[in-house]
Amino acid sequence: MRLVIAQLKHETNTFSPVPTPLARFAHGTPAPLEGPAVREAFKGTGTAIGAFIDLAEQAGAEAVYPIAGNAAPSAPVDTAAYEFMAGRIVDAVAKGCDAVLLDLHGAMVTRAHDDGEGELLGRLRRIAPDIPIGVALDMHTNLFPAMGRLATVIAGYQTYPHVDMYETGLRAGKAILSKAKPVLAFGHRPMLPHVMRQSSLDSPNKEIQARAREMERQGALAASFFVGFPHADIPYAGSSAVVVTDGDAAKAQALCDELLDMAWKAREKFVYQVEPLEKSLLRAKEAGGSTSGRPVVLLDHYDNCASGGTMDTMAVLGAILDAGLEEAAAFAICDPQAVEQMKRAGVGARVTLPLGGKLDMPALKLKGKPRSVTGNVRRIVNGIYRNEGPMARGELADMGASAVLDTGKVEIAVISRHVEPHDIGSFRALGIEPEKKRYLMLKSRVHWRAGLGALARATVECAGEGVCTSDYSQLRFNRVRRPVYPLDPEARPSV
């Protein structure tokens, strides 16, 4: 048996000004990995492709690895990057194989295609119309009908924070490699859940994902509810579901509809209410007033680089500096120019530099606003570390050249490549001890809870500035299908 195993992951924020060239899909190397290097990098990691590798080896299959690319979310993918990576996968399948296992995100928009995954599957189907294709997808998939029609099996993450990537790979791969006859049903509801209300640790997604897992215990090969990724102005942004059964199409459709109905009934609970930043700072200050250990987390959720944020807006960090909060750390400002300046000054030097605000955000009609910050250069590192888990355990993370700027009150991590703080490794690599801080600013929305949630004494969600805004009125949706809830409160499912 010959398997083609590949990874091609990007969550596209069509409002993001951050470019998406080929290099963004690589970690610690100039370009994405190809061939045996893919197996070396991902064998033993808590990722979907890590599960595919294990399944192939357990089956005694010959496996080829044309490409593994995974870029932090950003603007639509450059055409050259997409063509290079999709081309590698198509070429490998064209040489002949018995099945294909793909670790995709499911919300990839390219400069030429609204549905990067559907486009890839379409190209594969033209050369291999009957080959089983198993796909692992992120819970933030924006599912176009082509994906549902062209894949043999789809399995999505059932956790957010995503701590079941490996298990998702197992579900997608086993359904393909077993003797089952997978039939797949998919569907949509016209809703755009707010990311800040999507965690599977909280209601209503907690119950929906629990029901999906129960469906699998009761015999479904894979049951997935996708919350969707709302920061994409494309027709199929928003919620969907896919259920795969062994040969029972009617059952698959009924279970799929059940998941969608659960989500639709709970649609009001997926709406996030924004609090003004001044009020959030006051609450944070109050919560941090006592001397007991463990930090108060100030969540700068409008500028999360794992949702396409520039990771360089200074609104929340500026408010923290203005409020005079002490014993604080901030992760992170992505500003390669500032890192260079600190490297030139050297460890121990006192510097004043314009921090952050290097990128404009035309979709929000916002100009980048650097802020002058003075501090001591505490540390300079190369920024490469391995995730300790539970999310993407063992996978290499690459912050690029990174430094710590210490104002005396706030230790600010300044990095050169986008990495969301969801793993203690990001702090350890910089010599910052978050558990000893009184305040911790994180540019994240939900994933920080995977590796850092247990540290928090309290969490204060701070509405700053950025292209991951939870205020939909700041975003111009021209192409998403309408009506859609909550943009159109009167939206109803089509029958």
Ligand SMILES: [Zn+2]
């Ligand atoms: Zn996701």
